[in-house]
Amino acid sequence: MLNPCDPAFVAALASRLPDGTLSDPEPRYLTEPRGRWLGKAGTIARPRSVAEVAEIVRSCATSRVGIIPWGGGTGLVGGQIMTEGPTPLVLSLERMAGLRGAYPAEDVLVVEAGMILADAHAEAAKLNRLFPLTLASEGTCRIGGNLASNAGGLNVLRYGNARDLCLGLEVVLPDGTVWNGLTRLRKDNAGYDLRHLMIGSEGTLGVITAASLRLHPIPASKVVAMLVVPDPAAALRLLGLAGGRLPGMISAFELIHRTGFDFLAETLPDLRAPFDPVPDWLVLIELGLPAGLELERAMASLYDEASDAGLVLDGVIATSAAQAAALWHLREAIPEANRRIGAVSSHDISLPLSAVPDFIRAAPAALAGLGEWRINCFGHLGDGNLHYNVFPIKGRSRKDHDHQREAVKTCVHDLVHAMGGSVAAEHGVGRLKTGDLARYGDPGKLAAMRAIKAALDPHGIMNPGAVLARN
Structure with missing residues (x-):
């Protein structure tokens, strides 16, 4: 049974923290992008160190006060919003946004969880490296939230999800204990891998405070094309053809239906499709090639072979960075058109x-x-x-x-x-899909999840009601 984050609790907690750590709730912490929920909070905690996070979590555990971890507020399944139950404390790591270490010889960055994703990109670029997690919200979302939700994005095909880009974590556990797992090791089989348990747990098992991130070489060159395909089956065969010809070099492979362009024409008419009329199905493909391979020849050769096989009917290959950006802008504008419709x-x-x-x-x-x-x-x-x-x-x-x-x-x-799929691909479960998880989830998995939650968070203070519905 949880207790509310009431004025008495806030006053007691404030006495153990530096001035300015706690503040009155602001609307930005209590809303989410789709406007479906309005949350509540007794206070907003914005710590500056892992020690302060541990003190906050320890106090909440002692007093049985719920904690809602808040990253950039960009989640689309309500994981950062609590609407029911005793008023919680909202914990934001936005003041913990520093770079703890850069290791170019190891292709590793160690960053605090409040670092904005775009800033992680910039830090990697200083080392002439790439942190390839790419999301539409990269100017707002934060590393801790990316890892807590196991974010995907545009480059999963080549680089994997957020899970695949993390070597180690620092986490404050639900009793206030700090797990110092901020390793930079590629191999470590010393017992259970708590890193993978915390990644994707959506703040229900602990608070991620820092991470060791894997970097990758920046491709020497890249080329983008938008190709007309007869149908999704042909697009899938094209993906196989491209993967066989250019293994490990496909950075993105996006399927787009004509309706997306219809919506752009209705809501963002200044954006022009490269085809008129717009065909039913298109593929946006990006190749990132190492030095020594001729960029345009690689894409043109792929196009010719796919065309001969009947997999591609027409296409546009970008011949400049500006053209490539314009093609990507069309794809990235579709969600905005969706919102307007x-x-x-x-x-x-x-x-x-x-x-x-x-x-x-x-x-x-x-x-x-x-x-x-x-x-x-x-x-x-x-x-x-x-x-x-x-x-x-x-x-x-x-x-x-x-x-x-x-x-x-x-x-x-x-x-x-x-058909053997998942109803929570890259946005997680949050509070929106707890019923879906119960409906479609494997009973054995759900029982194991509940057992893990009960063992690590026996009082249920961590993001109550997210992922696993409250009983």
Whole structure:
């Protein structure tokens, strides 16, 4: 049973912390990007050191006060917002944003969890290296939140999720103990790997305060192309062809449906598609090549072979950095167009690669039983992650379908589950999908998760209600 973060608790905690660590709640800590929830907090804690984080967590554990870890506030599943239950303390690491160490010979950066992702990119660039985690929110999101949610983004195909870019962590555990796991080792089999337990746990098992990040060489050159494909099955075959010809060199492989460009034309008309009329299916591909390989020849050769095989019908190959940026801007603007149109239900799903075309064929028929829709399907085909978003037809708004939102979501998620996929691909579970986790999760896994939560956080103070619904 949790207690509220009331004035008496705040006053007692403030007496043990430096001035300015605690402050009254501000709206930015209590809202989330989609505007679906309005959170609450008794105080906002903004510590400057791991010792202060430990004191805050220890005090909350003693008094049974819930803690909501807050990164950049960019999460889309409500993990940073608590709307029900006793008023919690919101813990932000934004003042812990420093660089603790740079090790160019090891390709490692050690950073505090409050560092903004774009700043981590800049620190890596100073070493002539790349930290390849790339997200639309990189100017706002923070490393701690990226790791807590195991963020994915555009370059998972080549570099992996956030999990694959982390060697070690410093974490404050739910009783206030500091786990000093900030290793830079590539190999360490000394017992359980707590790093992988904490990554993706969404702040329910501890507070990440620092991380050792893996860096990569910057490709000597890169080329971007937007290619017209007959259908998703052809796009998947194109991915296989590209991977065979250029192994390890595909940085991104994005599948885009024409509806995305229709939405851009409706909401952001200054953005022009490179094709008129816009075809049904396109692929945006980026290659990053090492020195010694001719960039444009590699892409042109891939195009010619794919065209001969009937996998590509047309295409545009960027011949400058500006053209490449323009093609990427089209892809990155689609989520903004989606927001302006207003989805009835948005789905962050992943599927086995070979099941992607079957899902894309089957889902519209399944949804037709619930009404008429516009569907915007796009995403990271290289790792099987689709953003499958369902919109009202022209002339109607999502408010007209509020009563159907749950039915639409269930229809899509049931099909994903039946095809061996996941309904929480790269945005996590948060509070939005706790019911989905209970519905689709393996019983053995769920039992193990609850046992781990009970062992590490017996009082349930860490992000209560996130990932595992409160009993």
